[in-house]
Amino acid sequence: MEELEVVVAHNERATLRVGDVFLKIDTDQTRTDVEVEAMAIAPIPTPEVLWRRPPVLALAAVPGTALGRLGEPSTASPAAWAAAGAAIRTLHDAPLPPWPGPSLDEIASRLDGECERLLADDVLPADLVTRNRKVAEAALRPWTPVFTHGDLQITHVFVDGDQVTGVIDWSEASRGDAMFDLAILTLGHEERLGDVLAGYGTDVDLDVIRAWWSLRSLVAVRWLVEHGFDPFAPGCEVDVLRSRM
Incomplete structure (x- = not known):
């Protein structure tokens, strides 16, 4: 009998791991629709869809280990972070997904x-x-939309050595701001931004990335607290906000 691990669980979603299979349960099947379609068209490694029986989506585990965790030092090499940047560039250069993302007015x-x-x-x-509200203003400007992952936390990027082996959790994928993906990947790991950009390349606005760090942290704090997470933990969202002071 395989051991069952609760990866994450709150009143909107839950993810369970049974051996090498992840079972994602979501109350909103629209998010699952987006995830399945995004993984099908993304030009970078994604989990294999094993089956879907709403509200459950079964995915195969991707090889390797996560790039890191928020609030903890990353042991991944600079080359692994650069590989993540290169993968993001490949995604951003791909054709746009057919569905839109949040509008600038909605975000503001x-x-x-x-x-x-x-x-x-x-x-x-x-x-x-x-x-931080003042810093966040720099993100609230028109952008040329690209294919964004939409929730590119470092726990969602898996590497083996210096290679990206898979990117998981695509339910927020949409047309969006390229700087947002870069900001979410490096949130709480500002020291790794240079490595990511070494792989990503040019056309990067550092002020906008910093603005997204503030904006993302501000809008996430209450949700995290209400769903049993701790944004006040060392290195997490509140520390990201304090670093802008």
């Missing part, structure tokens, strides 16, 4: 709403929210 509205709640509920100090 969410940012404003989250900042208001953070202050009203006294979740974070006012100066921390105000400073």
